Amino acid sequence: MRLDEGIGCELMLDGKKSIFSGMQATGTLTLGNYLGALKNWVELEDEYQCFYCVVDMHSITVRQDPAELRKRARALLTLYIAAGLNPEKNCIYYQSHVSGHAELGWILNCFTYMGELNRMTQFKDKSAKHADNINAGLYTYPVLMAADILLFQSDVVPVGSDQKQHLEIARDIATRFNSIYGDVFTIPEPYIGKQGARIMSLQDPDKKMSKSDENPNASIYLMDDKDTVIRKFKRAVTDSDNQIRYSEDKPGIKNLIEIYGLATGKSVAEVEAEFINSGYGDFKLAVGEAVADLLTPLQTRFDELQKDKAYVDGIIKSNAEKANYYATKTLRKVQKKVGFPERIR
Ligand code: TRP
Numbered sequence: 219m220r221l222d223e224g225i226g227c228e229l230m231l232d233g234k235k236s237i238f239s240g241m242q243a244t245g246t247l248t249l250g251n252y253l254g255a256l257k258n259w260v261e262l263e264d265e266y267q268c269f270y271c272v273v274d275m276h277s278i279t280v281r282q283d284p285a286e287l288r289k290r291a292r293a294l295l296t297l298y299i300a301a302g303l304n305p306e307k308n309c310i311y312y313q314s315h316v317s318g319h320a321e322l323g324w325i326l327n328c329f330t331y332m333g334e335l336n337r338m339t340q341f342k343d344k345s346a347k348h349a350d351n352i353n354a355g356l357y358t359y360p361v362l363m364a365a366d367i368l369l370f371q372s373d374v375v376p377v378g379s380d381q382k383q384h385l386e387i388a389r390d391i392a393t394r395f396n397s398i399y400g401d402v403f404t405i406p407e408p409y410i411g412k413q414g415a416r417i418m419s420l421q422d423p424d425k426k427m428s429k430s431d432e433n434p435n436a437s438i439y440l441m442d443d444k445d446t447v448i449r450k451f452k453r454a455v456t457d458s459d460n461q462i463r464y465s466e467d468k469p470g471i472k473n474l475i476e477i478y479g480l481a482t483g484k485s486v487a488e489v490e491a492e493f494i495n496s497g498y499g500d501f502k503l504a505v506g507e508a509v510a511d512l513l514t515p516l517q518t519r520f521d522e523l524q525k526d527k528a529y530v531d532g533i534i535k536s537n538a539e540k541a542n543y544y545a546t547k548t549l550r551k552v553q554k555k556v557g558f559p560e561r562i563r
Contacts, residue, residue, distance in 0.1 A: 237266045237409065238372035240273040240313065240363070243290040244282070245429030247297060249438035249509060250417035252516075253480045255376060260302040268308040269370050269541060270298055275313045275320065276363070279356040280348055296530060297440065300520035305533040313366065315538040318545030322365040323358070325552055329395050330361050334387055340380070364388035368403045369545045376409035378426075379416075399555040403548075417477060420454040423469035440513060441520070447513065448506035452499075462493040462501050471498075474505050481508040 274291045298310045345352045392403040419425045421436040456470035464486045
């Protein structure tokens, strides 16, 4: 089959449904990103054709230091692999290496209303935070994200609650386009992760653990060493009744029970039973040790991969080619639909 032949919404991904997700290379990934996203992604690789993108084009909507961005993007891509995503089965690549993102993004800009973009809460938040640089890219950020998703005819998109509105607009844009041109895009659904998807801040357990939190004690970073991990859990904010019990009115302890459960594979009831006679001090230490044990192999693998430049380079090249292959199929079809002239060969 020629690359530019339209084949309906199907991308012929071995009959599998496809998943797309992206992460920004800004900030340092946290335990929340790992337990809430990455770790679960590993289990999807047989059932779905998965695309995991380092969205470096989104990153420049706020000013970046170029060397730093490049370094962080590489680290994030390496971390995807270190976390266990098999790069033969999952497509792990940089957004900027596949020009279809930008090309489809432009077309979709012409199918998105300013009124829709004006409603985006993340745009409002970010423009308040970067009042000196409210650029057009920040404004059309959701359109590029829609292009990311629609380019791969994604069936499901694992996103956190903060990205629901962006997925919603992607669905609206796709539906609008389809209503004009026929069935071009698959309408993506949110992927609802399993229990434990929401890890909370260690300093304010009513807030999600975030890689952009200014207080480093609020988050466990994936590269934190054992001492740091244990120290942060010791300082975690809890209540004062000293009972390890899972309850909505004990958000700090509830969060620690969930983290310990996810790190050890134990259920809430098992965790409660294990610590029935313990106080917070012992429990926090146990959580710290369990998390450090979870992170150590990931860190070791990350270091190995960072040293093996040729191997990672090979993945970057081959996976970008694979992503580009699928992206081009959708793009050519869209270009044809909107009336761009055919390419002459
Ligand atoms: N906006 C997302 C975030 O900040 C990152 C992202 C970009 C994304 N494109 C995507 C997530 C496509 C899912 C699908 O978290």
